[in-house]
Amino acid sequence: MTLIFDGHNDVLTRILNSGGVDAAKAFLTGGKGHIDVPKARAGGFGGGFFAIWIPTENTLDDDFEAMKAEKYDIGLPQPVGVKNAVQIAMEEAAILVRLEEMGALKICLAAADIAACLESGTMAAIMHMEGAEAIDAELHALEVFYRAGLRSLGPVWSRPTIFGAGVPFRFPGSPDTGPGLTEHGAKLVRRCNALRIMIDLSHITEKGFWDVARLSDAPLVATHSNAHALCPHVRNLTDKQLAAIAESDGMVGVNFAASFLREDGRMLSDVPLEQMLRHFDHLIGHLGEDRVGFGSDFDGAVVPRAIKDASGLPNLIEAMRGHGYDDALLAKLCHGNWLRVLEKTWGG
Template identity: 80%
Template sequence: MIPTTRIFDGHNDVLTRTLKAGGVDAADKFLAGVKGHIDAPKAKAGNLGGGFFAIWIPTIEDLDDDLTLMEAPQYDIALPPATNPKNALQICMEETAILFRLEELGALKVCRNAADLRNCLENGTMAAIMHMEGAEAIDADLHALEVMYRAGLRSLGPVWSRPTIFGEGVPFRFPGSPDTGGGLTEAGTRLVRRCNELGIMIDLSHITEKGFWDVARLSDAPLVATHSNAHALCPHVRNLTDRQLKAIAESDGMVGVNFAAAFLREDGRMLSDVPLAQMLRHFDHLIYVLGEDRVGFGSDFDGAIVPREIGDASGLPNLVEAMRAHGYDDALLAKLCHENWLRVLQKTWGA
């Protein structure tokens, strides 16, 4: 039996943070505690049972500078250029090695099916879904996809907020519409179809609206955005319109609520003074449009500035208690905390 408020989370950037801190040699620090949002002690304190561990290729530009620019009332940050494929593959291998080192240390288990995930959430082992945020390391012939799938890859976003050979991502812009560029390329079409065949979940966070609709037409799996919010409440280009949300509902997919301040606040600013009541407005709206079986957590821990009342993974109980005080009963809390992710992953993976 999984505890009611055991949290499974739709997105974190632990692997990239560890890469920057020293790579595989720095992985053991995760057990004792590190500067950042997630480590073993913080996860235990926050009842965080696991999540999607993103393999992400850092930009040449300093992302911290972009976060500073996003503190302004309005901003339009240009998309970074496409990444060199050989460099992307090397970094992908390094971050994958970090994930397996964490598993070797006993910090987590890489889950390849729904039974693995459920068992981890029941027994208290941190569950890790190997996820790729932006497919820069995947070649047009999809050879790397085949290898990564056999290594454990079970979730993939065709793009981050920059172009790939598969499609385009949205920029960091406020205010704005997610309709910012082109859709899937021919290679992107092949990628989606092969992911469907393998049972790799396709993540629609970061993709343009045209790309979203291309995936919706092509994919036979539930539509999922692991870490996105409601555009109706915060008109940031990273957020999803109600029309997109309705398409996700019709596919029986789901959305993980992103904790990044800029995607929560009505003014789109990346500032941490976000009341939990504002987060609950996004939960309420998503539940209203998608239904209570299709909403979960998608924190973006270690990749964004999050509300001060949460701070890091150890502060998750503050959000859960706010949800309870807001009127969410135990049955709904269990769905939002982990059951909905279990449902959509089992439906996507088929096991």
């Protein structure tokens, strides 16, 4: 079975909402979510980026319902105060630590750690932060989270932070939806570069993208984004952005969220796998076969019915093989490209 290392999931938030640290044990036995140990084993899910994310006041279910329409423009959620965000972020980080204590996964700090996990069959986890609400202006929390294992960070989710602006859920639209990085954001990018924390560009505005491209000395990476040319959602990347990512030797993880895949931008699960393959083809055409991977957004989105959850990943692999992707290319897309870009970003 071809093992997959994936660019994004929201398992930690799902467990938080299910009861917090004490609910982590259900990850071992299975449940309603997209990812757990039984589903991972069944589908060849070898690990990925486990996101620390601060939930909104309203559930995303309301937004997903609105995104079933032919057109939508959902405003940016209100900013979250750093003190409240730190409390939630600490609990989600503790959930990840508990999962490691239970033997469900291993928190990885180097690309070699991930490779060893894939070899041994242990689920590999990167501690990632989706939106830096829990990071203060002085970046003290960044240093502490780094010591706890944080190795990847998106400055914003789809709401503003002191570091920059995120894109709303809007279709159709351009990713040029607002301002870029603030002075605090520029400081954050520089410190992440110094610590070799990967910077995730999946939710940032187009102006913010170009600010990071100008400031950062690391490969440009979007962990879970798709091609704007195929689905003109504001969350997707333009061909000009893809060219910059290719020039930096970065990469993009293909997002399984229906609204970022479908040409009509609707959050409906009847997405044929052929549509996903069109995004893979487009990204490979613009980035090259060494700079594309998976970025499922499992447990944080409505995904194609043909996949359903991590146990359905072999259905996608079979479709990719039928599409003409050979074993060498599949190995790169499924995990090799993530290992390459992480080693380049983090160092040996």
